[in-house]
Amino acid sequence: MANTTRIRVLHFVTGGFSGGATQVAIQLVKAAQASERIEPLLVLRKKSRTPATRLHELEQQGVPLHLVPGWSHWATIHALVKLCRQFHPDVLVAHGFSEHLWGRYAGLLAKVPHLVHVEHNTRERYSRWRLAQTRWLAHRTDRIVGCSEGVRQVLLAMGMPEDRTIAIPNGIQLDAFADAPSHPYSSRIPGIVMVARFSKQKDHATVLRAVGLLKARGFRVPLQFAGGGKAVHRAPLERLARELGIEDQVEFLGVVRDVPQRLLQHQFCVLGTHYEGMPLALLEGMAAACAVIGSAVPGVREVLEDGVDGRLVAEADPAAMADALESLLRDPAQAHVMASNARRVALERHGRALMNQRYEDLFVALAMPFAGA
Numbered sequence: 001m002a003n004t005t006r007i008r009v010l011h012f013v014t015g016g017f018s019g020g021a022t023q024v025a026i027q028l029v030k031a032a033q034a035s036e037r038i039e040p041l042l043v044l045r046k047k048s049r050t051p052a053t054r055l056h057e058l059e060q061q062g063v064p065l066h067l068v069p070g071w072s073h074w075a076t077i078h079a080l081v082k083l084c085r086q087f088h089p090d091v092l093v094a095h096g097f098s099e100h101l102w103g104r105y106a107g108l109l110a111k112v113p114h115l116v117h118v119e120h121n122t123r124e125r126y127s128r129w130r131l132a133q134t135r136w137l138a139h140r141t142d143r144i145v146g147c148s149e150g151v152r153q154v155l156l157a158m159g160m161p162e163d164r165t166i167a168i169p170n171g172i173q174l175d176a177f178a179d180a181p182s183h184p185y186s187s188r189i190p191g192i193v194m195v196a197r198f199s200k201q202k203d204h205a206t207v208l209r210a211v212g213l214l215k216a217r218g219f220r221v222p223l224q225f226a227g228g229g230k231a232v233h234r235a236p237l238e239r240l241a242r243e244l245g246i247e248d249q250v251e252f253l254g255v256v257r258d259v260p261q262r263l264l265q266h267q268f269c270v271l272g273t274h275y276e277g278m279p280l281a282l283l284e285g286m287a288a289a290c291a292v293i294g295s296a297v298p299g300v301r302e303v304l305e306d307g308v309d310g311r312l313v314a315e316a317d318p319a320a321m322a323d324a325l326e327s328l329l330r331d332p333a334q335a336h337v338m339a340s341n342a343r344r345v346a347l348e349r350h351g352r353a354l355m356n357q358r359y360e361d362l363f364v365a366l367a368m369p370f371a372g373a
Contacts, residue, residue, distance in 0.1 A: 006039040007367040010089035010112075012080065012103035013096060015044030015067065017054050018197045018228055020280050021096035021120040024147070024170055024355075028093075029063055031356035037364055041087055043080065045070040045099055077106045084110035090367040091116060091142075097124040104137045114366045118145045122154045122298045123201075123275040135159050142366050148278040150298035168362070170278035171355030172346070176260040177287040180343060183264045185289065185336040190329065191222035192268040193290070195259055195281035198229025203272035203295060204237050209318035210325060212244035217322070219329055220249060224262060228255040263288035267335065268325065274315060276300050283350045286310070286342035291335040293324050303350075309341040 009032060013025040025042060032040035042058070044050065046067045058065050068079035084092065084106060091114045094103025100117045107115045117137070126134070135158075138144060144165045146152035152167040192211070196202040204225060214221050223246075225237075234252065241247045256262070259281075263269055269285025269292045276299030283303065285292045294300040296312040304310035311328070313320040328335040 005037075007037060007091065007363055008039045008041070008087060008089045009091045009093060009363050010041045010043060010084065010087060011093045011095065012043045012045070012099055012106075013094075014047065014099050015050040015055075015070070016047045017051060018049075018199075019096070019120065020147070020170065020277065021099075021118070023280065024118075024120065025093075025095045026058070026063070027173070027352055028356060028359055030061070031352070032360065033062070033064075035360060038360055040064060041066065041089070043068055043083060045076055045102070073102050076102045077109070080106035081110045084112055090114060091363050093118060093363075096120045097126070098130065101130065101133055101137065104141060108140060114363075115141045116143045116145060116362070116366075117141050118147065119151050119155055119277070120147050121201075121275065121277040122151055126158070131158065138164070143362060145362075146277075148299050148302055150302050151277050154298070166362075168355060168358045169350065170280055170283070171350050171352035172280055172283045172287060174287055174347060174351045174353075177264070177284070177289075177343075177346075180264060180287070180289040183289070185267060185291075185339055186332065188267045189222065189265055190268075191224070191266050192270050192325075193224045193226065193259075193262050193266045193285070194270045194272065195226045195263075195284070196271065196273065197227040198225075198233035198237065200233070201274055201276075202227075203274055203316060205240060205272075206295075206316050206318050206321060207270055207272040208237060208240050208244060208246065208250065210321035211249060212246050213318055213322035214325060214329075215244075215246055215249070217326060219326065221268075221325065221329070222249050222251075224251045224253055224266070226253045226256050226259055226262065259284065260288065263290055267291055267339075268293065268328070270321070270325075271295065271300065272321070273297060273300065279303065282310075283346055286346035286350070289339045289343040291328050291339045292342050293321065293328075304342075307338075309338055309345050311338075 011025040029040040029042040032038035069075040092107040094100040269290035292310040306312040311324040
């Protein structure tokens with residue numbers, strides 16, 4: 001680096017804003033702005049659904065931000081190469097599938113000294129050709145990071161080199177849940193909040209069916225779905241709620257900006273899902289001292305210890321989810337203990353500050369040999 005001791009780190013990620021990869025990249029850039037060691041830049045690959053309001057918010061917050069076109073892979077790579085030659089990053093961090101491909105190709109063409117690939121999920125749409133590209137790039141990448149140990153294990157099974165593949169668990173902003181002790185569990189609404197976008201990955205249907213089963217057992221449990229997504233995924237769920245006769249119990253909120261407040265007002269945080277990397281929404285429920293229930297899939301299994309700080313239920317099993325909820329409804333003392341344990345675990349293990357520090361230490365370890373160049 002010339003004329004500075006700060007390490008220049010470029011984070012490249014999708015501009016879709018619906019998944020955890022973009023949120024993690026944004027938070028790493030924001031944290032680095034306060035660092036004496038890192039000079040960050042956030043680069044978003046423009047999507048048709050990239051919300052202008054979110055971009056404006058980032059600019060107003062002073063986040064260093066650039067957009068590159070997303071209408072073709074070559075256009076993305078070309079624009080990113082040009083940007084790298086202007087910014088001269090010491091480290092390029094390519095987040096998520098398939099951005100980690102195009103980001104690293106651009107980094108190689110621009111001769112960025114260090115490349116980092118961050119994988120944010122345990123299941124992605126890898127064709128044989130894209131898996132071959134990923135393996136080729138892995139040998140030209142300094143570190144391959146899984147956002148949980150479960151993701152790291154998947155990466156190793158894909159053929160990523162073990163000596164370069166590590167886990168840095170995702171973290172959440174704990175300050176938003178500092179007020180949890182002033183919301184006693186017994187005074188909260190005995191209802192469910194599920195924060196998840198409407199997509200094939202998330203399993204809202206199982207949660208709806210579980211609520212329907214509970215109604216048949218005499219429990220009328222209100223349910224809030226918070227999150228965006230495509231109408232093609234949301235509309236069938238609205239029909240299902242009507243078919244189950246629980247439409248008056250279910251709120252489809254769309255994207256909301258008051259998730260912490262909603263969690264603090266409710267007893268249960270549930271995540272029905274088919275696969276995860278590191279479920280930020282579930283971590284937030286834990287920090288809010290909710291009783292949390294999640295599908296027992298990789299990424300969720302390593303967050304919750306069943307019966308201690310939450311409940312794990314079989315994937316796509318409405319009866320198992322209904323049973324778990326009913327047991328907690330019938331025994332609020334047990335639910336309170338699990339909720340308290342969940343908050344303690346979130347505070348000790350899943351703070352964003354710890355995640356930020358681990359990434360910063362990684363970037364410094366990679367780039368320090370070039371710091372005086």
